[in-house]
Amino acid sequence: MEVIESRIDPGSETFRRNREANLRLVAELKERLRHAAEDRSERARRRHAEQKKLPVRERIERILDPGTPFLELSPLAAYGMYDGRVHGAGIVSGIGIVHGREFLVSGNDAMVKGGSVFPMTLQKSLREQEIVMENHLPSIILVDSGGAYLPLQDEIFVLGGRVFYNQALISKMGLPQICAVMGQCTAGGAYIPAMSTYTVIVKGTGGIFLGGPPLVRAATGEVVTSDELGGADVHCSISGVADYYAEDEIHALETVRTLAGTIAPVEKTRIRTREPKPPRYDPEELYGIVPEDIR
Template identity: 50%
Template sequence: MLKPICQLLYARRLLQSLPIIETSSTRFITTSNSTNNRTFKSSFRVIQDTSIDPVESERNEKNYKQLLDQYTKHVELAKSGGGEAAVQRHTLKQKKLLASERLRLLLDDEEDFLELGLSAGLGMPYGDVPRAGMISGIGRIHGRLCMIIANDATVKGGTIYPVALKKQLRVQEIAEQNRLPTYYVVESGGGFLPLQAEIFLPGGRTFYNEAVMSSLGIPQLAIVCGNCTAGGAYIPTMAEEAVMIHKQGYIFLGGPPLVKAATGEVISAEDLGGATLHCSVSGCTDYFAEDEPEAFMIGRNIAETLPSHNSCTLESEPPLYDANDIPGLISPENNIDIYQIISRIIDGSQFSEFKKKFGPTLVTGFGYIHGCLVGIVGNNGWLSEHAADKGAHFVQLCCERNIPLIFLQNTQDNPDPPLSGEMYGNQLRAHAKMISAVSCSCVPLITFIIGNAIGPTSYVMANRSMSPNFLFCWPNAVFCIDNPNKITQDLLQAGSSTGADVEAVKVKVTQKMNTETTSFYAASRVWNDGIVLPQETRKVVRQCLEVVNAYKQRDQPKAQVIRM
């Protein structure tokens, strides 16, 4: 009698993973476009056995404290803009608002703003470019989720560096992928000329993206708050609607000094490209604002005319286990029990695991995060052949049911290397199958690097190459093409074979690997969308789920679910 009851309970949990719609009298199971939010009490099992070793936890927290101190300094430097002198010149002399103050006028709630690329631009070969010279992220304007790209003119006068271009292109990619209306708060001097060779050709892609997004019905809007020179002039003129501030905003390909040098004519910035000219003569902009508060009020008014998106009140309950425990669960070697992490992220710590006994080094299953049903894929050791087969099956299953996927990536070395060519081939086949499933998935992908992003199995777990909707990392994340220790040994052997000073090579190689594999190095180069503290993960996932569900259009799976 017990076995049929167990089967019924499992079938009930399986049905919970299917989307639900409500009518006035009946609730139906469906696979249509749905936000998959919970309207009932889940019967998923609570994750048990999450006890913490106090000695191990203390050791881990001590190591994490060093990372946290480094992260804090990173954030402080990023938020300092161009420095005290540049900030004073911008605010006191030029009487302008800072980029952060402009966002405060535009957003409904600045506290719920999901900033992207906060660490971008720090420690570059050409010096620090805090926030890559722009604040970018997603927030609500009159209830509509919008992407915002705001130049910070205190950083090199708002000029575009290669890393700034890389960040803007990534932000536009996110906006297009999630169909987010995009606001450009513009004050830019165009490209940084000493580095023009790295900017000129890829720089035109920003204009291409703006045009393509508009053609796809994704609104492109601009507020001109200062000089828009050279390439910066195209952003507002290509926008669908543009606001311009009187005697503060200017649009021209070449400013008054260039005009004088080329033609000998002396002309003011206002006559050459001011708000009066562009709002009443050229028609390049649409709304004339006397000052910044009025400009951002108009910007908010525009948002009221935008199409509304899917919105829902999600029923939610907190995890049973404290997220503040997570730093104590992260060992210096990034050995992390994935169940401990999942239990501190999902609602009620309730998880319906898929294929638990098959390929156990990859954990897959269903849970709710702030009331939204998600599929979770997390490393719990080396990605074996069976684990990859399971992962491909689960990804396709979520695509068939229109369930967003959360990847918790922490790749590990293979403790038992294959003993034959056939075994190697089987592993490669399984990994290739999962890469194909992830690459061709038709549901939102949200990836967190919670430990290691090392070697080819990082691709399998939806890294940047797989174009996830969002990709964040924890401060302890490690990024490398192979195990850093192995690379160090290989480079040392290569150095010794050429007769080089082994000790000198060792110091140089070790320093290089210690620097270039960190989360801070990766985030500053826009290899991801930013560093997230472990205890903030659940909040950031909630923000991401709101974004991916807001304007999404259901893509149908292109093939049946292949079991193995």
Template identity: 45%
Template sequence: MPTLRTTLDPTTPEHRTASTAMRSKLADLEAEHAKALAGGGEKYTARHRRRGKLLPRERIELLLDPDTPFLELSPLAAWGSDYPVGASMVTGIGTVEGVECLVTANDPTVRGGASNPWTLKKALRANEIAYTNRLPCISLVESGGADLPSQKEIFIPGGAIFRDITRLSAAGIPTIAVVFGNSTAGGAYVPGMSDHTVMIKERSKVFLGGPPLVKMATGEESDDESLGGAEMHARTSGLADHFAVDEQDAIRQARRIVARLNHRKAHPDPVRPVEPPKYDEEELLGIVPEDLKTPFDPREVIARVVDGSEFDEFKPLYGTSLVTGWAELHGYPVGILANAQGVLFSAESQKAAQFIQLANQRDIPLLFLHNTTGYMVGKEYEQGGIIKHGAMMINAVSNSRVPHLSVLLGASYGAGHYGMCGRAYDPRFLFAWPSAKSAVMGPQQLAGVLSIVARASAQAKGQPYDDEADAGLRAMVEQQIEAESLPMFLSGRLYDDGVIDPRDTRTVLGLCLSAIHTAPVEGARGGFGIFRM
């Protein structure tokens, strides 16, 4: 493959300014991640430790193979809401006994591990990832069930958690529950519906109704152990498949379960040596300008992410504001679509549709690198068919069957976000850089449109227009849209799977590609619907 040549000079003022801005955003991001790591805070963490218990990430670390990575997902869930950052749950992908698994762990230091609405969304996203990529699912359970004050937002949609567990099992995807403490009420169905369940002596408590509820419902007097203790479930009810003496023993038994699953990837891992990129990953920090209106060349990003910085560009002279081409990433073949100048025209849309069809014929996953303000508007472009050509690209993305990965580098506005496989188009994984922004359009454009509409309405009614109030309205709208388009806001609502350090992009994508190849990678051989020509 031809090697990409760089024209980037990290000593220029532009690169230094962009790099400084990115480092500042990364510092803000680290501070928010620290909130998730802190769980329920020092008081509740200390109380948890006094009980001789491990924290959720410590449990995960013991579960995973030594010195293997853990790709944490949705760490900023619930950011900007009334609930703690992280949503009282840790989810991610890691390797257990050589098998890539989807791991979830309740954080009992946050309201006893109770599930709030964002916990539910995070858990459902984790189940979706396990199902689509055929990853065995390990649940490290310690939860008091639903956070009762918010039950109205949890109870009805929350049933999907149990539906998902049974569907995973029916699809031949193993499910394992390790119960470290309470797993009560609806939460009792997690170990109840899992293929394998491990419980811990004098620690695990699994029952549909605890002693107080049983007393109220039936008048029966009972205690935790006889009602739902690990020994009872191991000896009497049969709910516990494995009886552990402590947390470490439970994790050891979970690892042995995975070792005996006989679970195989659909595609073997690449075997030949992988050549790293020829350019320094540190330089990724200064590629995206602080002002997203300033264009940048996405080839500079590609050159610092793909193997050997090698890239076979497709249609390089046609539709030049969209870069398309073939590469390998950690030994896995990928087709890449990357926005160059932000705007998508008719040529770019047609080029993308053809490229997506080619990737489907070759069973090659697609990587979308976003920096788009959307499809071009204006009389010339409307007359030239921008709607039907944009629809062609969106059609191709919608009906493509190869796995999609998306990374938001800069802007991702309007229907361009859809055409580049935004969240609604089911990419297997979607991550954002701290520089990214996503909304229906840019803040200034949106505020300007509202102003024009309001002014036209006043004129049609013969009313005077208040320019001072208009300026205030525009400023307020710009501020609101700016805040709502930032990556931490979007990540808090699980519109991505995490905001990542640009320098980690290659590693994150490599982990995702490896997980993706646990399931068959097969493209569509037709079935794209009608392309309007």
């Protein structure tokens, strides 16, 4: 192949301005990603810790094979929307390796609006499901959600129905869906574990119900606890919604890893490849090539 000779002058003033402008953009992107991953209120962190819950990113890390990459999807979803407080649309998701096999791993971030579902949360979930179906991936879902954000319910219910429809399609395709109930999951958050292939629920903190104890009391006058209404004992010994009883979060995540290990790997298409050669020019020069004004 003929080599295309570069006519770029790295010493020119235009190159320098372009480079400085693009490095600023890269720094801004990294800061936005850091902010989306880490900016949580002290109150939310404290409540999470009091319930003996792990942050969603630590949950995912404990499931993945140590030292393997995690390709995060849509980390800036909902950026600048909903007063700028619904980071990542309230969920963390991506493709990771468990027992040497690729999985789509997703988890609600309960430190973001209690894991409530916003319209962009559903858009992100639908994109995840599309990737699952296109690439025939098994999935792991860590549910810790209070259900739909009701002030925006008119924008949620149609999209929410598509999420559950897709769950049924994924099941029909024979792609396993492993769900772990890590917190109180009401309304839409309750449907996902009920429709999954395998469901693990955490004793004490995990709960599955359409309406929580306050709604039951308001509607019927009956006073019940979360555990009595839809805790691990109820769903593992009476309703049958959950399959595996976990003593705590660590036990639940270990159970998820064990279940993931029972899923047979898929034979991959073999593609002939060649060892790549190092680039002829310094990749850092790209910062000086892209114009400062991209219009």
